[in-house]
Amino acid sequence: MTVSKLTPDDFARLYRRFNAPVCKFDCGKKCAPLNGGSPVCCSTQNAVPVVHKAEFKLLRGRTDLWSRFKPYDATTRKIVDELTSVSCAIECKGAAHCERHNRTIACRAFPFFPYVTRARQIIGLSVYWIFEDRCWMMSNMRLVETSFIGECLDAWDTIFAKDKEEWETYVDYSASMRRVFSRRGMKIPVLDRDGQLHIVDPKTGDVRPGRDNEYPKYGPFKSEAAYRRAIREAGGEVPAEGLAPA
Numbered sequence: 001m002t003v004s005k006l007t008p009d010d011f012a013r014l015y016r017r018f019n020a021p022v023c024k025f026d027c028g029k030k031c032a033p034l035n036g037g038s039p040v041c042c043s044t045q046n047a048v049p050v051v052h053k054a055e056f057k058l059l060r061g062r063t064d065l066w067s068r069f070k071p072y073d074a075t076t077r078k079i080v081d082e083l084t085s086v087s088c089a090i091e092c093k094g095a096a097h098c099e100r101h102n103r104t105i106a107c108r109a110f111p112f113f114p115y116v117t118r119a120r121q122i123i124g125l126s127v128y129w130i131f132e133d134r135c136w137m138m139s140n141m142r143l144v145e146t147s148f149i150g151e152c153l154d155a156w157d158t159i160f161a162k163d164k165e166e167w168e169t170y171v172d173y174s175a176s177m178r179r180v181f182s183r184r185g186m187k188i189p190v191l192d193r194d195g196q197l198h199i200v201d202p203k204t205g206d207v208r209p210g211r212d213n214e215y216p217k218y219g220p221f222k223s224e225a226a227y228r229r230a231i232r233e234a235g236g237e238v239p240a241e242g243l244a245p246a
């Protein structure tokens with residue numbers, strides 16, 4: 001059995017070093033109209049934060065913001081059933097109660113994860129693609145701050161150095177992404193530490209520099225018209241500036 005060496009103190013240090021916002025804009029304003037007014041990644045109807053048990057221990061000592069997540073359907077039951085031995089699923093009190101310094105690593109990193117090549121090397125950050133139809137940020141990768149990329153990758157390096165199970169989780173997740181994107185005939189976008197876009201061919205695993213017109217646009221974020229239509233269907237209110245960053 002794999003033993004994780006991560007402690008609550010490790011997470012306290014990680015929290016101090018990983019604070020950079022993902023971009024200069026409040027991206028929650030862009031996805032909330034599609035999600036009943038709440039940012040998509042702050043609602044367990046969409047995303048259930050999974051944390052290391054040592055991280056939950058740290059959080060419980062600092063705040064009452066977080067509690068154990070209770071599954072409410074087959075999908076969320078599956079998430080809980082498939083947790084690794086050192087993880088647990090938790091939920092916060094919601095966006096209106098957010099405490100910035102008590103956000104989990106999952107909150108801070110969303111919607112990005114460390115992409116691992118077939119040769120088992122991390123080359124940068126890619127996206128949790130299942131949220132592509134709801135997360136504005138994934139369709140605006142050119143706006144991601146390099147400070148965020150650096151802090152995020154450093155945090156994952158620290159976690160992987162002490163927890164091999166977590167490392168294998170992302171090796172497997174990256175391989176799943178290659179399988180899914182290969183089936184869909186899509187290229188995988190990856191941002192390196194300098195904020196440069198790279199494109200992975202999911203069939204071969206080959207990586208090449210991305211061109212300016214290759215930043216992905218997904219689902220309702222493909223055009224202003226598609227965005228407005230999706231918000232109308234969700235019964236939300238279009239932000240004053242529409243789809244554009246603001």
Ligand code: SF4
Binds near residue numbers: 031040042111134
């Ligand atoms: S990261 Fe994505 S889902 Fe989360 S608030 Fe920003 S746009 Fe919404």
Ligand code: SF4
Binds near residue numbers: 093096
């Ligand atoms: S702690 Fe904040 S960022 Fe994290 S899920 Fe809750 S509201 Fe969202």
